[in-house]
Structure formats: structure tokens, C-alpha cells
Amino acid sequence: MELAESTVLVTGGAGFIGSHLSERLSERADELVVVDDLFAGESEYVPDDAAFYEQDIRSTEFAETVREVAPDAIVHLAAIHHIPYCNDHPEEAFEVNTMGTRTLLEAARGVENLQKVVFTSTAAVYEPGEGPHRETDEPGPIDIYGRTKLVSEDLLEKFSAETDVPAASARLFNVYGTNETNAHLIPAILDQLRDGARDVQLGNLSPGRDFVHVTDVADALVALLDEFDDSYRAYNVGTGTEHTVREVVEHTERALGEPIDLSQDQERVRESDRPHLRPSVERIEREVGWSADIEFTDGLRELLEAEGIRE
Secondary structure (H helix, E strand, O other): OOHHHOEEEEEOOOOHHHHHHHHHHHOOOOEEEEEOOOOOOOHHHOOOOOEEEOOOOOOHHHHHHHHHHOOOEEEEOOOOOOHHHHHHOHHHHHHHHHHHHHHHHHHHOOOOOOOEEEEEEEHHHEOOOOOOEOOOOOEOOOOHHHHHHHHHHHHHHHHHHHHOOOEEEEEEOEEEOOOOOOOOHHHHHHHHHHHHOOEEEEOOOOOEEOEEEHHHHHHHHHHHHHHOOOOOEEEEEOOOOOEEHHHHHHHHHHHHOOOOEEEEOHHHOOOOOOOOOOEOOHHHHHHOOOOOOOOHHHHHHHHHHHOOOOO
């Protein structure tokens, strides 16, 4: 599939990851169409040359847009993905993440020229374990967000089998970088470092996570658009390296060039935190030819500079 001769529809294209993907695609697609309800996204993140629809992916209006645009490819990122919010609003999370995906796929059945669908899933579909998690592992989500994404994966696999449209799920691990819209770990650290403060209070300090830079993730999604051409397949998207919360702060110290005083705030501790979350990235490296490029400290340094915390 040649993106330069295609119309690509990106849901959630004004959000964190979507904004970086939209920027990539605007440089290479004849036509880029972005749909976002701006629940967490920002309209200013949409490239000037993209067609933009402010729509809810659960709506009939959105379904009509999919059929009218008749894209050659779809990248589906739109979702509520902050785990504490999903746990507090399970009905809304299910309606947006799962039923919104169903609305998209039902509308896509009527698009004759559709050649590919790429869906952003999550590492939260995996059962807790020391890792590394492989795509062949039995799923076992422990939170609402992971459950909504796992059901959406099933919907996508069924869609691909019934339509013969190649479809891939990108199981994203912890993504960081500019344009972040949720209060995850790294944004929480940066928020406390603003205005010259060098004291950071966090919740659980021992859980380990794989942190992958948002531009690497955007490149992975583009690689799936370019290289994947098979029946349904799931791919882990991460670096393959785990960092504890303490180690994240240590990397931030190195990126900042100044010491940071870290302490634990019991009010921030979450009972549901997994001890480990690390992927095997062998499948995407072997089958798609993608691997993460940005080293963690370098990515944090770039982020600190973009946020004005480091000159």
C-alpha cells in the first residue's frame, strides 16, 4: 500500500499519540482525515492540510463520515485511556472504547477500497507477570481499560476475517513525550519540577514499566501501515526494557542535570499497580522491521526542553 496515493483516516488524531502520527502522515498522504471529539485532544495539534471532523466515534454522524470519506486506510486511536478514569467511569469507557470501535468497523464494512486497519490497543490486555509479555500469551486484563481494548481486539479480528481487510492491533506499552494529555507518571514528575522545584512526591516507587517515546510509536504505526499485509495480527510496541519508578526519576535527574529529591506520597499509591510490565518486541522487529530508536534519557531531555524545564 502506497500512503502517498491514499486517503488515511485517523481517529483521535488531535490527541497525544494521534498528533504525532498525524504530523507524520501529513507529510506523505495525499489526503489526511482526522476525527476527534476533543475530550482530551487539542484542535491546534491537527495539521493545517488535514480535513478535521469534531465528532464522537459512537455517533451516527461519525459513521456517515467514515462512509463518505471512504478511506484507503484507518488508524484507530480514539479512546478514553487513563486507567483511573476508566475505573471510575466504566460505562463511559466501554461505550467509547468498545462500542465506538464497533461503530467504526461497522461503517468500514461499506468502504470498498479499504486496504488496512491499524488499531491502538494496550499492554493492559496482559495478565500480570514478570514478563516479558509475548503476543501469544493468554490475555488477562485486570482493569476496565484493558478489558475494553481486549474486546475491541476481538471485534477487529472478526472484522478482518469477514472482510479480508488486513488489520493489526498495536499493543502499546507506556508512551511518553510532548502533547501528553493524561496525568501519567512522567507528566506527574514534570508538573512537580516546574518553577524550579526539585522535590518530587510519587505513589508506588517499585513497579517497573517499559517507556517508549511517542515519536517511536508514531513510526511503528506508520510501519504497520506500510509493511503489514496479512490477516489479523497483534504486535507489542515498546523498547523491551523495564524501568522502575525510582529509575525513571534517576533518568530524569540525568536528563535535567540536577539532583531530584524523591519521596513517596501514600495518597498517590494505587493498589492495582502491576509489579512489572515489559514486552517482547521480537515479533514486530522480525515481521514489520520496526524497533524503538530513542534512548530513554535522551527522550526525557528532549521533553524537559520542550516543557521549558531544562534550557
